[in-house]
Amino acid sequence: MGVIMVNDLIKSTNLIYVPSEYAFPAKPEDLHMLPEKEVEKVTIPVIDFSFLTSGSLDQRSKIIEDLRNACQDWGFFMVVNHGVPESLKKDLIDLCMNFFDLSPEEKLPYRGKYELDPRIVLDHETSFDNTVDNVSFWRDQFRVFVHPVFHPPHKPEGLSEVLSEYSKRSRVIMKELLRGIMEGLELDVDDIENSLELKSGDQIFSANFYPPCPQPELAIGLPPHADHGLLTLLIQNDVDGLHIKNKGKWVAVNPIPNSIMVNTGDHMEVLSKGKYKSVLHRAVVNNKETRISLVMTNGSTNETAAT
Numbered sequence: 480m481g482v483i484m485v486n487d488l489i490k491s492t493n494l495i496y497v498p499s500e501y502a503f504p505a506k507p508e509d510l511h512m513l514p515e516k517e518v519e520k521v522t523i524p525v526i527d528f529s530f531l532t533s534g535s536l537d538q539r540s541k542i543i544e545d546l547r548n549a550c551q552d553w554g555f556f557m558v559v560n561h562g563v564p565e566s567l568k569k570d571l572i573d574l575c576m577n578f579f580d581l582s583p584e585e586k587l588p589y590r591g592k593y594e595l596d597p598r599i600v601l602d603h604e605t606s607f608d609n610t611v612d613n614v615s616f617w618r619d620q621f622r623v624f625v626h627p628v629f630h631p632p633h634k635p636e637g638l639s640e641v642l643s644e645y646s647k648r649s650r651v652i653m654k655e656l657l658r659g660i661m662e663g664l665e666l667d668v669d670d671i672e673n674s675l676e677l678k679s680g681d682q683i684f685s686a687n688f689y690p691p692c693p694q695p696e697l698a699i700g701l702p703p704h705a706d707h708g709l710l711t712l713l714i715q716n717d718v719d720g721l722h723i724k725n726k727g728k729w730v731a732v733n734p735i736p737n738s739i740m741v742n743t744g745d746h747m748e749v750l751s752k753g754k755y756k757s758v759l760h761r762a763v764v765n766n767k768e769t770r771i772s773l774v775m776t777n778g779s780t781n782e783t784a785a786t
């Protein structure tokens with residue numbers, strides 16, 4: 480029968496309501512998971528990546544300072560002039576969209592059982608909060624382990640090449656950002672790189688697909704959570720939906736076109752001795768357009784993280 484995901488559900492029926500397994504207020508205690516109606520839009524820090532790699536010494540010091548402030552005050556920033564061509568981003572988004580449009584039968588080989596199955600994992604009902612474990616998210620997802628070993632997705636045609644290229648480029652961006660952040664924390668960059676095995680550590684790509692939802696006020700794409708790794712890189716199509724928690728308030732992220740969004744994760748909080756908090760964030764859904772977000776997480780190997 481194949482793998483039925485939210486997108487298949489939408490395509491096969493003319494849904495006008497959210498099926499009960501996706502509806503949060505089924506239990507009153509789940510109400511807190513839903514976003515409030517009005518969320519403030521704010522100006523989020525912008526980091527010019529080109530100054531990190533090819534700027535003058537003064538420009539580099541200024542960016543290190545900007546990174547320090549962004550990590551301290553927000554745990555979140557937008558990177559511009561990162562060198563990833565817009566065409567590569569567009570191709571990757573289109574190919575990932577095509578992946579979610581594969582038939583349930585074609586998706587079957589990708590059905591993975593375990594959270595960290597080291598291949599390609601397709602998911603649509605993960606609930607990582609035990610208190611809401613019978614509510615599914617309005618999201619389809621697939622994850623690919625891209626480093627140290629690249630696990631090529633064989634469908635749709637072309638995805639493997641484009642993803643491999645994007646993975647390499649994001650690894651470079653991640654590394655330079657980490658160097659800048661470590662410098663700002665006055666930590667020895669080479670020491671950190673070696674102890675965290677940044678070169679051989681895991682890099683995982685995930686594509687999150689949020690189809691239009693007939694009653695967005697009752698469902699959530701991804702509930703509030705923090706990421707595990709050091710930094711997370713995120714790109715998206717031009718549909719917004721990411722909220723971050725800043726100074727006790729949820730704020731909507733309104734990205735600069737073609738920027739890469741970056742947030743700090745749990746490992747960064749540990750590495751910075753609590754100075755840079757792992758930022759809480761969530762994804763909301765809408766009733767008009769499909770949103771897709773492509774997330775790259777880097778971190779240490781599981782073994783290193785556990786020690």
Ligand SMILES: O=C(O)CCC(=O)C(=O)O
Nearest residue numbers: 687720721761762772774
């Ligand atoms: O889709 C988004 O904007 C957020 C995705 C996310 O937070 C995640 O995959 O960890």
Ligand SMILES: [Fe+2]
Nearest residue numbers: 704705706760
């Ligand atoms: Fe996240």
